[in-house]
Structure formats: structure tokens, C-alpha cells
Amino acid sequence: MGRRFCSLADEEFNRLFTEFKLTAYRLEALQRYDVSYEQDEFARFLSGESRGEFPGIAEWIDGTVAKAVASGKILSRVHVVELPMSDYVRFECAWAYEHTVEAGEDVRILPVSRQEWPPELPHYDYWLFDSTQLVAMYYEEDGSFSSAEIIDDPRRVVEANHWRDVAQASAVPYREFARTHRDQLRVSG
Known part of the structure; x- marks a missing residue:
């Protein structure tokens, strides 16, 4: 294993x-981050x-998304969202994703029924940079950040690329998800 980070x-x-250089991808698995x-x-x-x-x-938005997009880079994420949505997911959609998408981040939602996790996806978070650098994100039960770790194992990097492709193909763009769930999200300025 590689370098471990204990602070965001x-x-x-x-x-x-x-x-x-070109892409940063995030898989989000939690229904609450603290x-x-x-x-x-x-x-x-x-x-x-x-x-x-x-x-x-x-x-x-200003420090990461806007700069990356302006330089031709792609930031994307898929959040596996259990339905009905948790209060935190509703908050994240309405008060965060609504604005990061506007800034150019490609946010997609993969809605699933509670307790019916997609069998082809892991149940943990990670970042994948340029399809070559995998960073596993570890959280406590309450959603608080524990640590992040650079994973050096090439097989795990290939696996993370596969998961990214599966998740992106299965998910819907954030705006489409928001349209069908607008009453639950309370999207505001």
C-alpha cells in the first residue's frame, strides 16, 4: 500500500x-458524510x-472545479444513492451538486433501493486520477473522514477503472435525477 492521509x-x-493531467473521478457510496x-x-x-x-x-467550485474545467480537465463523480434519500443526500444534491454541475463537474446519480446495493460496485469511496492513481477513502460509521490511502496495486487500479465505467454507464446525470426528485430536494439559490 502507498501513502496514507489522515486529514482532508x-x-x-x-x-x-x-x-x-486529464481526469479525476470519485465514487461516493455513503448516504451521510460528516x-x-x-x-x-x-x-x-x-x-x-x-x-x-x-x-x-x-x-x-472556485479552487478546484472551475480551474480544472478551464484547463480542459474533467472532474466527474457517481454517487450511489439509496432511495428514499437520506436528509444528507437531499442536502448534498440541492446545496452542493446543483452548483458544482453548473461549474462543470459531471455529477451522476445511481439510484438504488435501500439495502439493494449494485453487486458489481464496491461499497466504499475512492478517487481515481488519470485512470492510474487510486486513492481509497475511508470513513467511520457516522460518515466522518478517517483516512485516505494511495493504492499501488495495479490490479486494484484496473478494478477501480472497471467500477468507474460500470457506475457511469448505470447512473443518470444529476440534472435528470434532480428533475424527477425536485420536490424532495428543495433546490434553492
Whole structure:
């Protein structure tokens, strides 16, 4: 195994998002993430407030997505979403994906029934940079980040590429998913 990162703020980990050459892909498997930069906004969403400022997502959009897209790079993700959606997924769709898609990130949703995980996909998160660098993302039961690890095993990298292709072929573009679930998402400014 390769380098392990214990913080999402790790400088070397964050360089992965600026140094990739063409593609960065994320598979999201959790129905709840508990990250500090979203906690205030998630509480506001749950209380029915409007979106307003969202510094954590603004930093991702301005600092990563917009720069990558402007330089011809592709950022994409598939989130396997259990239906009915958790409050967190509704929040992530309406207050994050709605805006990252607008900035150029290719977000797709793979809706599944609760407890019916797609057998051809893993039940964990990872990033895949340029189809060659695999970074497994580890989370605690409550959705809090535990660590990330660069995986050096070529077989696992090939497997992650296969999973990416399966997930992207099975998922629907975020906007299409949002249209069919708009009443649940409460999309706002």
C-alpha cells in the first residue's frame, strides 16, 4: 500500500486535485458524510433555511472545479444513492451538486433501493486520477473522514477503472435525477 492521509487538509492529498493531467473521478457510496466544512450549512438546510453562502462548496467550485474545467480537465463523480434519500443526500444534491454541475463537474446519480446495493460496485469511496492513481477513502460509521490511502496495486487500479465505467454507464446525470426528485430536494439559490 502507498501513502496514507489522515486529514482532508493534507497538502499532498490536495495536490492530487491540481496535479492530475486529464481526469479525476470519485465514487461516493455513503448516504451521510460528516465533514466540518458542511456542518453549519447542513443544519440550515434541515431547518428549512435558504442556501446563502456555502464557503466549503465555494472553495471546491472556485479552487478546484472551475480551474480544472478551464484547463480542459474533467472532474466527474457517481454517487450511489439509496432511495428514499437520506436528509444528507437531499442536502448534498440541492446545496452542493446543483452548483458544482453548473461549474462543470459531471455529477451522476445511481439510484438504488435501500439495502439493494449494485453487486458489481464496491461499497466504499475512492478517487481515481488519470485512470492510474487510486486513492481509497475511508470513513467511520457516522460518515466522518478517517483516512485516505494511495493504492499501488495495479490490479486494484484496473478494478477501480472497471467500477468507474460500470457506475457511469448505470447512473443518470444529476440534472435528470434532480428533475424527477425536485420536490424532495428543495433546490434553492
